[in-house]
Amino acid sequence: MFKNEELEINLGPQHPSTHGVLRVKLRLDGETIVKCTPVIGYLHRGVEKICENKTFFQGQVWTDRMDYVASVSNNLGWAESVEKLFGIQVPRRAHYVRTMMTELNRISSHLLWLGTHALDIGAMTVFLYAFREREEILNCFESFCGARLTTTAFRIGGLREDIPPGFIKQVQSFQDRFLNCIDEYETLLTENRIWKKRTIGIAPIQADECIAFGVTGPVLRAAGVNYDVRKAFPYAAYAEMDFEVPTRTEGDTYARYLVRLEEFRQSHRIIQQCIDGLPEGNVMAKIPKVLKSEVNEIYHPIEAPKGELGYYLVGEKGAQNPYRFHVRGPSFVNLQVLPQMTEGRLLADVIAAIGTLDVVLGEVDR
């Protein structure tokens, strides 16, 4: 008469808190997760294959559409990878502007994470506060390159044009305000008892597991591993910047929250240094109108907001397009630890775990 049955529910792909089109199959015993299976691929467009059929200049546009929240980082990765493949030297001023834009993009990506993560846990107001600041960053992007989301901000060899007049002033006004805004988010969340209860010890992942899964970014750093591509393999102008890599040892949701909040402050520092030390000069290197590659292969990692974003490019002799293009997307790799984080825990923790991993499905599925 009485029997126990596990309930299988389908979280997504149309669910308010799966951040896009992630589908998670859950087996529940009461409210406890017995098995968690992420199902991905709903947003697959074949970006890698498409880029193999486009010229190097055209391929850049497609990188925007992967992690659409951090399109500037993706652009930087592509531009630098191609430059590495062809051995192009980029002017120093372009490096500085690229660094500044990428850090602004890191802040905007983290703001989106903060807002949606807090909204998932039930704190509604942080979401709108975070978007208020994100709006300002997007305005900066708009005045820089005309687009807000899919920016295609950089060109191979530098920048299409120098920064517009008034741009530095615009960024500076954001800079002046932003530190107070971080404090505002912190007053709402950091010492909030319910927030701490919902995040401390939730969805933990230890350093050795992170390394085994190849997890990078804030998730790895919150587990105590000090690995940041900006420090380990400096690119753009990061070698000249003075900043710290925040780490925590707990490896839980709260630690990841604190790490990302500290990254806000570090990005703020980097942007300030870019503004203060912006060198004069050209923004575009001399490059041929048509790029024809040699037989060559490169792997170029950058630190995207979500973790290590690596581009692997193989050149073919005389071709205008890459022979092989592969993306090591941080969201895709980080998502793989979701079952480890959630099995044996409660339904509400799955939501917190998806939020704290900060995945963008455009990049997971590509």
Add this chain to the structure above:
Amino acid sequence: MMTPVQQVVMAVIQITVLISIILLIVPFMTFAERKVIGYIQVRLGATRQAGGIRGFAAGINKLSWAMGRIPVLSFFRGLPVFAADGLKLLLKEDIVPDRADRFVFVIAPVVCMIPAFATFAVICFYPGTLFVFPDQFPIVGGLPFTGFLTDISVGLLYIMAVGSIGVYGIVLGGWASNSKYPLLGGLRSAAQIISYEIPLSLSLLAAVVLSGTLNFRELSIYLAGVPTVTAAGAVVQMPLIAAIPLFFGFFFYLTCGFAETNRVPFDLAEAETELVSGFHTEYTGMKFAWFMLAEYANMMAVSAIAAGFFLGGHYLLPFGLQRFVPDSIPFLAQPSLLFFFGKVFFLLFVFLWVRATLPRYRYDQLMSVGWKWLIPVTLVNLLVAAAIRFTF
């Protein structure tokens, strides 16, 4: 002495007035929610809604924005949206899912809504006659219109009994939908409401122990600290020290009240980000609106009870401090509808305020807060109240 006909007619008039007031305030709450939360969250839409771009009003709006102030005019702008909201709910297609249990599915919102409204039958808005019908009126001429519907001696017991029926609506609605998310929402809600009923009752019991009555009107007068004359002719007044258990009891009651009404931070039953929409995921149109009405009516009932018991009801000062108001200022010393509704509206505002501020508890944490924390402290509070009653 009223004739039976007069009694019935008076009851109908009073009920109609009461229901109209509730039905006016409750939908208005959704509008207030949009506005209050809009201002707290600096939402761009809700704070500027429907502001004209021409004319005098627009001038004032622009001037106040230029001065960095929120324009007064925009406080009531957006009322058409509120009307459209109601109209939309009425006109929406009424879907009953194919595999749903039809009868239970239809009855559930009603089961939810009726107790929420029935609670108001014993709530005393004003402890006396508001006005007397002039003699010219047929049937009711010369009869008093009181500030309460009924004045039964077991008022509080009635409130708790009726209030606990509402949970059936949620459980049945969740179950009858024959869908997984509503089922989880319904079950969560059942466990939650039943758990929180205990500390809720315990915190109210402290007030009952102090006053020694279950009648809402007598309770609120006694707990306001006003001297009253008993039937035996003795003058009783709440001892001042009783303000301590009342003060703490208020916060315990309010916490449980949030849980009882399924509001943030205890809105697990309809946790949007986990369970899509909880128990009412499958409901549309008016059936959904009934759940909404029930939720807001419950909020109002909780606010009214908290105001009546702990915040001094129709008197000015809360927690039995009314004795410090000098009799020389009759407006402040006398009970007034104004004070009561002022407190109710303030508490309703607190509901919205909290919603904009706090995250949501997890299911097991909610249970442990209820059982391991709230029940012990309300028990201690009850003991303190009993000790005060015994000593003074």
